[in-house]
Amino acid sequence: MNLTRLWAGLTLVFVVSFAILGYYGGEIYQTMPPVPKRVITSDGEVLFTEKEIKDGQNVWQSIGGQEVGTIWGHGAYVAPDWNADWLHREAMWILNKYAKEQFGKAYDVLDEERQAMLRARLKKEIRTNTYQEETGDLVLSPIRAEAVKAISRHYAGLFGSDPKLDELRDQYAIPQNTIKDPERMKALNAFFFWTTWACATNRPGENITYTNNWPHEPLIGNVATGTMVIWSVVSFVLLLAGIGALAWYYAKQQHTELEDSFPEKDPLLALSPTPSMKATLKYFWVVAALWVIQVGLGAVTAHYQVEGSGFYGIPLAEWLPYSVTRTWHTQLGIFWIATAWIAAGLFVAPAVSGREPKYQRFFVNLLFVCLLIIVVGSLTGQWIGVHQRLGLKTNFWFGHQGYEYTDLGRFWQLFLTVGLFLWLFLMARAIWPALREKKDDRHLLILFLIASTAIPVFYIPALLWGQHTHLAIAEYWRWWVVHLWVEGFFEVFATVVIAFLFTRMGLLRISTATTSVLFSTIVFLFGGIIGTFHHLYFSGTPIGVLAFGATFSALEVVPLVLIGFEAYENLTLSRARPWVQAYKWPIYYFIAVAFWNLVGAGLFGFFINPPIALYYMQGLNTTSVHGHTALFGVYGMLGLGLILGLMLFCLRGLTRRRMWKTRALAFSFWAINIGLALMVLLSLLPIGLMQTWASVEHGTWYARSAEFMSRGIIDTFVWLRTIGDTIFAVGALVLGWFILGLKTGWSFTDEELPYARDGGSPVK
Numbered sequence: 131m132n133l134t135r136l137w138a139g140l141t142l143v144f145v146v147s148f149a150i151l152g153y154y155g156g157e158i159y160q161t162m163p164p165v166p167k168r169v170i171t172s173d174g175e176v177l178f179t180e181k182e183i184k185d186g187q188n189v190w191q192s193i194g195g196q197e198v199g200t201i202w203g204h205g206a207y208v209a210p211d212w213n214a215d216w217l218h219r220e221a222m223w224i225l226n227k228y229a230k231e232q233f234g235k236a237y238d239v240l241d242e243e244r245q246a247m248l249r250a251r252l253k254k255e256i257r258t259n260t261y262q263e264e265t266g267d268l269v270l271s272p273i274r275a276e277a278v279k280a281i282s283r284h285y286a287g288l289f290g291s292d293p294k295l296d297e298l299r300d301q302y303a304i305p306q307n308t309i310k311d312p313e314r315m316k317a318l319n320a321f322f323f324w325t326t327w328a329c330a331t332n333r334p335g336e337n338i339t340y341t342n343n344w345p346h347e348p349l350i351g352n353v354a355t356g357t358m359v360i361w362s363v364v365s366f367v368l369l370l371a372g373i374g375a376l377a378w379y380y381a382k383q384q385h386t387e388l389e390d391s392f393p394e395k396d397p398l399l400a401l402s403p404t405p406s407m408k409a410t411l412k413y414f415w416v417v418a419a420l421w422v423i424q425v426g427l428g429a430v431t432a433h434y435q436v437e438g439s440g441f442y443g444i445p446l447a448e449w450l451p452y453s454v455t456r457t458w459h460t461q462l463g464i465f466w467i468a469t470a471w472i473a474a475g476l477f478v479a480p481a482v483s484g485r486e487p488k489y490q491r492f493f494v495n496l497l498f499v500c501l502l503i504i505v506v507g508s509l510t511g512q513w514i515g516v517h518q519r520l521g522l523k524t525n526f527w528f529g530h531q532g533y534e535y536t537d538l539g540r541f542w543q544l545f546l547t548v549g550l551f552l553w554l555f556l557m558a559r560a561i562w563p564a565l566r567e568k569k570d571d572r573h574l575l576i577l578f579l580i581a582s583t584a585i586p587v588f589y590i591p592a593l594l595w596g597q598h599t600h601l602a603i604a605e606y607w608r609w610w611v612v613h614l615w616v617e618g619f620f621e622v623f624a625t626v627v628i629a630f631l632f633t634r635m636g637l638l639r640i641s642t643a644t645t646s647v648l649f650s651t652i653v654f655l656f657g658g659i660i661g662t663f664h665h666l667y668f669s670g671t672p673i674g675v676l677a678f679g680a681t682f683s684a685l686e687v688v689p690l691v692l693i694g695f696e697a698y699e700n701l702t703l704s705r706a707r708p709w710v711q712a713y714k715w716p717i718y719y720f721i722a723v724a725f726w727n728l729v730g731a732g733l734f735g736f737f738i739n740p741p742i743a744l745y746y747m748q749g750l751n752t753t754s755v756h757g758h759t760a761l762f763g764v765y766g767m768l769g770l771g772l773i774l775g776l777m778l779f780c781l782r783g784l785t786r787r788r789m790w791k792t793r794a795l796a797f798s799f800w801a802i803n804i805g806l807a808l809m810v811l812l813s814l815l816p817i818g819l820m821q822t823w824a825s826v827e828h829g830t831w832y833a834r835s836a837e838f839m840s841r842g843i844i845d846t847f848v849w850l851r852t853i854g855d856t857i858f859a860v861g862a863l864v865l866g867w868f869i870l871g872l873k874t875g876w877s878f879t880d881e882e883l884p885y886a887r888d889g890g891s892p893v894k
Contacts, residue, residue, distance in 0.1 A: 133573055136648040143652055147659035154663070154675050155606055162602035162670045163328035163340040167266030169320070171275040178320035180266075184598045186321025188522040189314045192515050193289075194453025195532015197460075198304065200834075201325050202341060202669050203748035204605065205534055206456055208435050209302040210834040211749045214345040216281055216326040218831035221349040223277040224252055249349055256350045257339070259331045268327070282319040289315060301836040303438035303452035310518060325601065328670055342676060344668035344745060345830035354745045361677050362740035365684035369736065372685050376653070404480045406490035406560075413473035413498060415873065420466035420505070421770075422866040425859050427459040432855060435848050454516050457530065457537050458509055464535060465505055467766060471620055472501075472553055474627050475582060479560035482575065482630055487559045494556065500549045507545075508538035515539075526597040533604065535612045536592050543592050550586035557582045571633065574644045577651070578626045584619035591615075602670035613662040622651050628720060657685030664739045668748060676741055683739040687732045715795040722767045722803055730759025746825045750833055752818035755810050762806065770802075770865070789881045791871075798865035805858025813851030817844060 169178040196205030199212050222237070228248045229237040237245065260269045270278065287295050288302075289309040299306065309315045328340040330350055343352045433441055434452040476494055480486050507528075514520055515529025528539045538546070558579060565575050591610035595603060629643040663671075663679030734756040738747045747753065820843070825833035832838055871877030 139652050161672045166268035169268045182317045182320040183324045186317035189318045191532025192525045196534040197453040197456045200749045213326045213329045214831040220277045253351045256330045286315050300438040303434040305447045305451045341668045347829045358741040361680040362742040365680040369684040404486035406494045409491045409494040410473045410477045417466045417470045418869040424462035425862040431455045431459050479557050483564035485563045508542040533608050554586050571640045581623035588615040605669045609665040657682045661686040687736045750821040751814050755814045789879045794868040798861040801861025805854045808854030816847050
């Protein structure tokens with residue numbers, strides 16, 4: 131295939147995709163729900179001010195933000211979606227007020243005709259936009275103001291210490307006196323009210339709310355729109371068309387060509403690791419430790435769903451509340467996966483160029499120290515912030531930002547950005563000599579450098595929101611980080627690294643690897659960049675975001691349906707020569723990546739991504755199904771494969787050239803994969819499907835309510851998760867034990883590696 135055309139195609143994808151992404155960023159800014167200067171009653175009473183709403187957003191962030199329930203459907207799933215919960219409570223309060231004033235009875239005991247009449251009156255009350263653009267005031271009727279005060283008292287008791295709400299607080303895994311300052315509590319209520327108002331009030335001149343009628347609340351006519359149905363159907367058609375087109379292409383093109391003759395000996399044994407390559411080894415030990423800690427925190431976090439104030443009777447929530455353990459669980463996942471890939475890059479860069487830049491080892495060690503400081507410092511700051519020991523500004527900089535996957539304080543984000551650019555500098559200076567030589571692998575090296583550049587560059591959006599940035603804009607930039615940085619360019623980077631390893635092992639032609647990686651990158655990013663919008667359907671965005679998100683998120687799935695080819699090729703490579711068997715388990719992890727890419731990112735991703743599906747499923751356990759199988763199933767397995775592969779690569783050149791005891795590896799591989807599958811099939815998926823039914827039948831509020839989630843059958847499925855969790859955790863511990871044994875020696879046999887005696891030069 132003509133590489134010039136592929137490079138032109140990749141450039142076109144970048145230019146067009148980011149032009150669309152940028153254009154709609156401007157549109158979001160123009161159409162996002164306004165923050166009123168004052169929320170007042172028609173009698174002139176001031177309920178909330180703009181400052182209180184913005185401070186309330188910071189209070190919400192400081193207690194964990196999206197790690198304590200959800201706002202606009204984004205966040206954690208033990209506590210409710212605060213907008214759906216507030217909206218339903220407000221609607222029922224007003225309906226009961228109407229019913230008692232007009233009929234002297236509660237709303238629930240009225241006949242259907244009278245209930246319908248009151249609902250029509252309620253809909254007009256709630257959905258009519260009373261924001262006055264000229265003054266910046268949001269004017270509420272006296273009855274709605276009473277409702278707001280009543281709901282505010284409920285939340286003050288919930289986040290305080292009202293004994294009548296002890297059981298509900300435990301079901302939500304919220305500790306007593308989460309918010310001790312009455313002023314902070316008032317500000318939090320202001321923020322909850324404003325984000326709910328945006329969900330319930332029509333856009334000016336339109337018949338849909340600022341959040342495109344999300345959440346589903348039949349009492350006020352918040353129902354799915356025709357636009358959602360149309361663009362969902364379009365996404366189905368495009369998915370089928372894309373699959374057909376890609377299948378035709380694969381049938382027409384000759385598929386990946388392996389080398390005609392494989393090396394008789396392991397070419398990697400001839401590698402003489404440089405000092406900086408040796409210095410990367412400690413990264414992998416830390417990655418393994420973080421991975422085991424993350425799994426442990428996941429078990430604790432999952433248990434909070436059945437025992438909200440402790441862990442098997444231990445009052446753990448007093449020291450480590452749910453919001454902290456979930457924050458650390460998700461953040462450590464990002465940390466160890468990213469660190470594995472960073473270490474992989476630092477190891478591979480000198481290997482492909484064959485040269486060691488001056489002071490490279492010093493900078494590799496410096497970067498390692500910086501990463502340790504960032505990990506420990508950010509986790510500590512989040513713990514302090516959640517315990518309300520920081521001012522709001524200090525919390526923003528050093529504590530908990532409250533945005534899922536980007537929770538670390540701004541100082542730590544800046545520190546991490548500097549560290550990533552230092553890493554890019556180390557990568558570039560190591561690769562540059564090889565680029566100047568213009569060898570056959572030059573195109574692959576250029577793509578390697580582009581993917582490396584994208585990693586620090588696309589973390590910069592995490593710095594583009596401020597302490598008081600509008601939530602819709604903050605969500606826009608946050609998903610640039612989560613979708614493009616985590617789900618996008620790290621995968622491209624890892625694909626290039628794997629291609630380099632296979633070419634250096636003599637198992638894959640450089641020309642074939644270059645063509646395959648370039649084509650895969652184009653196909654993946656064609657849907658992946660604009661597909662970012664599928665996270666933003668209901669986050670105060672215009673209809674265009676919904677249309678583009680539906681269309682391109684469907685195209686994201688297209689390259690995944692043929693992922694079986696990749697798995698088959700990797701399996702074929704693992705059987706190429708007897709010496710390749712030493713790399714069997716790292717390669718098997720790459721095969722697992724292909725499987726979970728298809729199932730987690732593909733099937734479960736598309737399961738929730740069409741607008742009509744996500745309208746009912748956003749913020750339910752169906753999202754968690756996709757999150758676990760895609761984030762860990764794809765990127766976690768990829769990270770583990772890189773850890774094992776590069777440790778094998780690294781340790782052979784550094785210390786022992788003996789065979790590994792692979793029984794532990796085999797057990798951990800199957801335990802981790804089976805455990806993940808059972809976690810989803812026995813618990814998360816059944817709960818998510820039942821929640822979806824509840825959401826369709828009654829509304830989002832009910833699917834997330836303590837009433838629904840405390841039902842016996844839900845409780846059974848929650849406990850069934852322990853089966854998958856336990857198998858997964860045992861596999862993780864065995865893998866950690868094996869990796870530790872690579873340091874101590876117990877994971878090695880006495881048998882020398884085949885061909886080790888004459889396979890390469892000794893390390894100096």
